[in-house]
Amino acid sequence: MSITEGVVYCDGCGAEVKDAPVVRQGLTYCCAICAEGGECDCGEEDDDRRAPAAPAA
Ligand SMILES: [Zn+2]
Numbered sequence: 187m188s189i190t191e192g193v194v195y196c197d198g199c200g201a202e203v204k205d206a207p208v209v210r211q212g213l214t215y216c217c218a219i220c221a222e223g224g225e226c227d228c229g230e231e232d233d234d235r236r237a238p239a240a241p242a243a
């Protein structure tokens with residue numbers, strides 16, 4: 187069994203799959219949640235601009 191090098195994107199939410207992808211019916215998903223049609227938060231990691239405002243210490 188060989189591991190394909192390169193970037194893999196989820197067929198569900200479009201997020202980059204960094205861990206082991208979940209394959210269902212020929213499609214590749216980022217996680218089991220996407221594979222079952224649910225909403226996951228894997229793609230939100232790419233948006234650094236949504237970082238919460240830290241209170242001034
Ligand atoms: Zn996904």
Ligand SMILES: [Zn+2]
Pocket residue numbers: 216217218219220226227228229
């Ligand atoms: Zn996911």
